[in-house]
Amino acid sequence: MKYIQKCKEPSSFTEWKNRRTNKTTLWTKIKQAVKSNLHETLLHEQGYICCYCGASLKGNESHIEHFKPKSLYTTLTFEYMNLMISCQGEDEEKPRVPVHCGHKKNNWYEEDLLVSPLISNCADFFKYPASGEILPTDDLDKNLAAKETIEKLALNISKLQDMRRLAIDAALLATDGLTEAEIQLLAQGYEQLDANGQYTPFCAAISYFFKNYF
Structure with a gap:
């Protein structure tokens, strides 16, 4: 998980x-042009991960996610601090399978x-071995929340494990011939946006692996 600094x-x-005259307006009533602009802003804010x-x-592979579900926290429906972008598109009624992340979390x-x-410090809750798994930290203060988050969001399904493993393997190719110090600098680089304002997919897993296994 990568920290999102809201803008x-x-x-x-x-x-x-x-301009709303009805403050109980439903999310479905938001104008498409406004929603599209909001979606792109959130994508940019997250570095497109x-x-x-x-x-x-x-854009078409992601959806606007209400961190605190709008069905339970109606006053936060249009609160920008409660909005993020999750994967698997807008298919809320019949999300793509296997279901994970925002759609799997649903109203939990x-x-x-x-x-x-x-x-x-959200990254500190998780560990990432070379196998591509996401595991809870050994820190007892964070362990339970990490376990529940992994389970409720299905972050350890084989699809995501495979994607993380491939991302780590690809990053390892760039370490050939590097010193330990250079690899640690590379790990720090994965925590930064690239020239296009994007993060490397699964950058948190890659950075963790480099910092803890070299």
Whole structure:
């Protein structure tokens, strides 16, 4: 999981909210142009990776995710700090299988058990071996929340394990001939945006692996 530093919401979203005459407006009533602009802003904010699993995202392969479910926290439906981008598109009624991340989470939310990408140390809750698994940290203060988050969001399904393993294997090719110090610098580089404002898919797993296995 990669920390998301929230920026300012797009002005079109702010203006649309301010023009609403009915403050109980449903999410489905948001104008498409406003929603598209909001979607792109959130994608850019996250470096074009899923807020939960870290997979690469494109517009039609992702959806706007309410961290605190809008069905339970109606007052947060249009709260920008509650909005992120998750993978698997807009197919909420019949999401793509295997279901994981935002669609798998669905209406589940427990403040003490769901690790939030909006907390700066969210990466510290997880471990990533070369096999591509995502495992809970050994830190007892974080272990239970990590376990629940992995289970409730299906972050350890074989599809995601395979994708993480391939990402780690590809990154390892770049370490040939490097010193340990150079590899640690490379690990830090994976935590940064590239020239196109994007993170490397599964960058949290790659960075963790380099920092802990070299």
